[in-house]
Amino acid sequence: MDIKVRDSNGALLAEGDTVTLIKDLKLKGSSTVLKRGTVIKNIHLTDNEDEIEGRTDKVKGLVLRTEFLKKA
Template sequence: MSASLPPCPQCQSEFTYEMGELFVCPMCAHEWSADAVAGAEATHADANSEPVIKDSVGNVLEDGDTVTVVKDLKVKGGGGGTVKVGTKVRGIRLAPGGPDGHDIDAKVPGFGQMQLKSSVVKKVL
């Protein structure tokens, strides 16, 4: 068989062959398209790279950036209160995959350590 044909995505058999626009595995009878192979490779490449986190206006955020809060945030838990619009938060740390979309760890002045969503902050340029 040709070395350029991909192995079967289900059983990893090397004995795949082309049938028109499809690839076919004679071992498990799985059929898939060349587009599916290209999409799987792109997904695999994306999985290896870090996710890009953007602020509310589309600026890319990085560890150590300074951001401002763009809307009032009610604080749940001990003491409560509200983080006001315009509050400047220095030295953020990105934490992708946080609970409920909270992807920033930061120390908010007057409130202490908190998790924020990138959709409620704007990078200070």
């Protein structure tokens, strides 16, 4: 079973890609807000095709929905 992960524009995402946020996102359990245009490098694909794992300079271990991302 091969999962195809796509960003908000329909582009295929692969392990290690770089993505950009297309919307400001508030993080649960924190007062931190990730701004639109934030770059997330070296993503990790999960078992769920609607989610990826990544990290920024401020936050480690992020799980993000692909509907808020575009391939950089």
